Amino acid sequence: MQVGLNHYLVVSALLFGLGLFGILSRRNAVAILMGIELMLNATNINVVAFNRYVAPAAVSGHVFALVIITLAACEAAVGLALVMAVYRNLETIHVDEINLMKW
């Protein structure tokens, strides 16, 4: 049996689901960020797999994946900086306790 496009798509869908579950069920802001990273990874698998099986002559998928990785790095840096700032001011990073703006 050959490894086809569907194999990769299923793996990436499962990874995406796991990441989503992490985001929905965690209280800790950093843990939520970890879920987001998993989802971005799932996206990358998808994009590169499509590049390999649907348009192998071009490398557009690789470029998309690189851009996504760059943006993931930006997102992690800014997100973690926000977490640090919140922790310094409120001494908690549990998102359900950060409710200063909620009356």
Added chain:
Amino acid sequence: MGELAAFIILAIVTLLPAVVVVTNRNLVRAAMSLIPSFLGVTGLFVLLGAEFVAGIQILIYAGAIAVLILFVIMLTEGGTGLAVRQVNEQRQWGALTAGILTAGLVVILLGTPWQITAGTLPRSNVEAVGIALLTDFVLAFEISSLVLLVSLVGALVIARREQ
């Protein structure tokens, strides 16, 4: 045969640690499990013939993002976070939503007739990606480098201690 075996091993290496990431109560263990998961994805990239993306994946994800996440976990909450509740009240609803979405995604993805094109990737991956980045995708390249700069400055400003 070999490809399938490699694929199955890599899929397990990717998915099992990912389960630990989202379920483990010990936050450092969860963040630690991100690394094998990222490395598994790297292996999948190599299997797909995307060596350059694979290298960048290790460098950025495993080498930088995972370290940053570990760093912040160790600086906040005093480490593991075992003493406090880690999951919120909507855990079962979250599981249900994620499960339904995944099932839907799998059904849709498997049901769609993708147009598979036979063909081979360019021989030198690095060269092809470099040429593509500076010709067809030069705008995306420039914008993402600008975003990188902005987020670098932004992260510095946000995380800096007020004087």
Added chain:
Amino acid sequence: MNWFVEILKAILLTVVLFTFLAVVAAMLGVLAERKISGWIQSRLGPKHVGPQGLLQTVADTVKLLQKEHITPLNADALTFNIAPVMVVVAALLAWMIIPFGPAFGRVLVVRDINIGLLFFIAMASLIVIGILLGGWSSNNKYALLGGFRAASQMISYEIPLALAMMVPIMMAGTLSTVGIVEAQAGGTLDMGNWFIFGGRFQWRGVIPSVIAFAMFLTAATAETNRVPFDLPEAESELVAGFFTEYTGMRFALFQLGEYAEAFAMAALASVLFLGGWHGPVLPGVAWFFIKMFALVFFLMWVRWTYPRLRFDQLLNLSWKGLVPLGFLLVLLTGWLLV
């Protein structure tokens, strides 16, 4: 069954390479370090085990193997035990792309992959995780501080390291290490085309490559946590930094990882700037080892000459000094190319 044979071959090569490295890097490295430090400080160094103290490291290894494995009571046992292995595996994997020279009709290299240097720097960046986790899991404030220092230092110095690599990469137009060495063939005495002498750009190429070489060595010293950048394990401040709580063989694994990485950096510097196996008269492999050990000697010389930097000086040097300089170098090399 082709893939099965391939896997067997890969495992065999790994075992051979790792044994070789354990002998060369750890045994010779530690001995050389102690002898050279003795020489610089006007002492004799190890002298009693074997002729001229040659077997001192073997005796030390036997001693370390016999020591008890102590896991601290409140340590995170799983992480504590995995961390040294991660460091060693990542440091040794970096050797996969180092070409030793031509022999038996082929180039002695485990795999000549087309993303070679990217692979090397990725492996170097994986070492940070082992160190950070080792420092955290010891449940010791000195170890934790050492781990934090190591993480911030190594992440900061990866960028100048990569930027310094960019100069030879751009001159050779490839990321493969074998390709880079082959681009330095020929010239006067088979030395004229080394990138440190400007490669095919002659005197115009000297300026960026000499600066890049100095930058590479600086960043490599910091990346391997050696003096003057040894803040993560500064004895006078942090006991022993991230491996304070480690005993016996796991302590030795951290040391092995550190030496393997330092030797790999020296080997890579000779591949990138000093022409790898190219040189007159002597066979290629001999030239490679001469260059590598000369650079290792240089690193040790620096180690026993300079005092340790302060942490703010360390980070300033990277972010305000080396990183902008690296971008300038890339620009300059690009200008040479067109």
